[in-house]
Amino acid sequence: MAMLEFQDVEVFYGKVQALRGISLNVDEGEIVALLGNNGAGKTTTLSTASALVRLHSGSVRFAGKDISKAHPWNVVDAGLIHVPEGRRIFSTLSVLENLQLGGYLVKDRATVAKRIERVYELLPLLAERRTQQGGTLSGGEQQMLAIGRGLVAGPKMLMLDEPSMGLAPLIVAQVMRVISEIRDQGTAVLLVEQNARAALKVTDRAYVIDNGATTIEGRASDLLTDSRIVDAYLGNG
Amino acid sequence: MQLIWDGLFVGSFYALIALGYSMVYGIIKLLNFAHGDLYMLGAFIGFAVLSSLGGIPASLSIGALLVVLLLSMLLTGTAGVLIERFAYRPLRGAPRLAVLITAVGVSFSLEYGISAIAGPNPRSFPIRLEGEVFNLIGARVSLPQIVLMIIAGLLMIGLNGYIQNTSTGRAMRSIALDRNASLLMGINVNAVITRTFFIGSALAGAAGVMAGAYYGKIDFLMGFIIGLKAFTAAVIGGIGNIKGAMLGGLVLGFVEAFGAQWFGGQWRDVFAFAVLILFLTLRPTGILGERVTERV
Ligand SMILES: Nc1ncnc2c1ncn2[C@@H]1O[C@H](COP(=O)(O)OP(=O)(O)O)[C@@H](O)[C@H]1O
Ligand SMILES: [Mg+2]
Numbered sequence: 001m002a003m004l005e006f007q008d009v010e011v012f013y014g015k016v017q018a019l020r021g022i023s024l025n026v027d028e029g030e031i032v033a034l035l036g037n038n039g040a041g042k043t044t045t046l047s048t049a050s051a052l053v054r055l056h057s058g059s060v061r062f063a064g065k066d067i068s069k070a071h072p073w074n075v076v077d078a079g080l081i082h083v084p085e086g087r088r089i090f091s092t093l094s095v096l097e098n099l100q101l102g103g104y105l106v107k108d109r110a111t112v113a114k115r116i117e118r119v120y121e122l123l124p125l126l127a128e129r130r131t132q133q134g135g136t137l138s139g140g141e142q143q144m145l146a147i148g149r150g151l152v153a154g155p156k157m158l159m160l161d162e163p164s165m166g167l168a169p170l171i172v173a174q175v176m177r178v179i180s181e182i183r184d185q186g187t188a189v190l191l192v193e194q195n196a197r198a199a200l201k202v203t204d205r206a207y208v209i210d211n212g213a214t215t216i217e218g219r220a221s222d223l224l225t226d227s228r229i230v231d232a233y234l235g236n237g
Numbered sequence: 238m239q240l241i242w243d244g245l246f247v248g249s250f251y252a253l254i255a256l257g258y259s260m261v262y263g264i265i266k267l268l269n270f271a272h273g274d275l276y277m278l279g280a281f282i283g284f285a286v287l288s289s290l291g292g293i294p295a296s297l298s299i300g301a302l303l304v305v306l307l308l309s310m311l312l313t314g315t316a317g318v319l320i321e322r323f324a325y326r327p328l329r330g331a332p333r334l335a336v337l338i339t340a341v342g343v344s345f346s347l348e349y350g351i352s353a354i355a356g357p358n359p360r361s362f363p364i365r366l367e368g369e370v371f372n373l374i375g376a377r378v379s380l381p382q383i384v385l386m387i388i389a390g391l392l393m394i395g396l397n398g399y400i401q402n403t404s405t406g407r408a409m410r411s412i413a414l415d416r417n418a419s420l421l422m423g424i425n426v427n428a429v430i431t432r433t434f435f436i437g438s439a440l441a442g443a444a445g446v447m448a449g450a451y452y453g454k455i456d457f458l459m460g461f462i463i464g465l466k467a468f469t470a471a472v473i474g475g476i477g478n479i480k481g482a483m484l485g486g487l488v489l490g491f492v493e494a495f496g497a498q499w500f501g502g503q504w505r506d507v508f509a510f511a512v513l514i515l516f517l518t519l520r521p522t523g524i525l526g527e528r529v530t531e532r533v
Contacts, residue, residue, distance in 0.1 A: 073423045093410060093414070105422075
């Protein structure tokens with residue numbers, strides 16, 4: 001069953017059209033990559049799902065409900081969590097407080113505490129730094145914190161925007177491993193990446209966005225050898 | 238000793254008002270020029286509440302004052318919420334100057350609205366806190382001063398606990414840092430902003446009632462200078478910073494007390510504003526500003 005579904009979504013920033021027809025779907029328990037060059041519209045696609053930007057036409061459905069007109073907090077409450085580009089850690093708040101904010105809408109405090117403990121198990125380096133200010137963490141640690149913060153919400157689905165951005169290859173591999181683990185625990189994932197090679201290795205399927213529209217869709221293993229992808233996004237690396 | 242006490246006393250008023258200034262600035266980057274007028278409004282609401290209750294025996298004055306204080310805080314807080322909802326929220330995302338001009342407009346509306354209702358002349362507050370002056374380690378101190386300072390202190394401690402330890406308090410701090418990221422946490426940003434205005438305005442209202450009860454006179458322009466002083470205090474401490482606002486209020490109280498002593502009382506305000514200009518030019522982030530050590 002489709003968890004997240006975009007149908008012909010168009011979005012404008014003022015007079016500038018950023019999305020010109022995005023259609024995609026992510027099924028329950030699936031991990032899907034969203035590839036595309038800088039400025040193609042990947043971030044805008046995620047922001048539309050999380051209701052940070054309004055759509056002009058088309059529709060977005062999540063877990064069977066139309067969320068085209070929802071507020072961001074309704075989307076979070078429904079279980080769709082967006083881990084934004086650039087991590088956006090609350091820099092002067094402690095690691096623990098950042099995680100607690102991830103559980104802002106969870107009524108039961110004990111549940112939040114339990115989920116934070118689970119995040120500490122998955123990402124032990126956060127446990128060691130729990131009282132430290134978020135802004136003092138390294139880039140890789142901030143990315144782990146951003147993901148952990150998303151997990152505390154108890155997501156049905158995570159949308160990750162360029163988690164590998166600016167990280168050393170070794171750290172990228174760690175982040176990708178964590179993402180696979182999250183999927184293995186049953187959470188659907190939509191992974192936005194410019195690092196197409198790394199993304200295709202951990203995903204089931206992928207979409208390519210070009211100039212605000214979804215153009216190519218396919219199984220990750222096929223796309224890794226698809227000449228259109230190899231030439232445009234995989235380089236000769 | 239006397240100077241320290243005077244500074245502490247006046248400073249705690251400044252701190253109470255600076256808190257609201259700073260909270261609102263922190264969360265929506267709005268210099269709420271009408272904030273001082275909420276202090277004035279609080280005083281007049283306290284006045285109205287007291288008058289409608291009729292005569293209160295002087296012996297009950299402190300207990301009665303507490304009830305009036307709470308009521309006035311509630312009403313002033315509500316006024317602040319309405320101002321945000323109808324004057325500022327429609328302008329969110331508008332140019333900063335437009336919002337600033339609106340804030341000045343709100344300030345004038347409050348001043349002349351109250352002037353139209355209550356008259357332009359000073360009114361004497363129905364309760365005048367009086368008490369014996371006694372000597373405390375070298376300073377002349379009165380009971381009302383002590384009571385008011387305790388109330389101010391409790392309000393500030395309560396607020397600090399609220400901001401540090403509750404989920405809403407955390408949300409206030411996160412919105413101040415990154416509004417969109419806060420939305421992605423599921424925070425209903427508008428609801429938290431409403432609450433911030435309520436608390437900030439209620440604290441200003443509390444200060445207004447206490448000032449009315451202490452000085453015995455209120456008028457529709459009483460919020461103007463104190464609004465500027467609170468702004469100064471907020472800047473001294475680092476605007477947007479809650480602990481900074483408290484510290485800034487006390488520092489300003491001391492600066493004024495000592496400045497007035499050494500150079501004469503007529504220089505008091507000059508001193509305050511000299512400090513403001515000094516900070517704005519030399520250290521615009523205030524004493525507690527820029528504590529963040531960020532690594533990318
Ligand atoms: N806040 C904004 N205001 C105006 N234009 C924007 C804004 N955000 C993005 N855009 C434009 O929308 C297009 C898509 O941007 P984005 O979704 O960030 O792409 P990507 O994430 O794929 O790099 C780009 O042309 C970009 O310049
Ligand atoms: Mg992007």
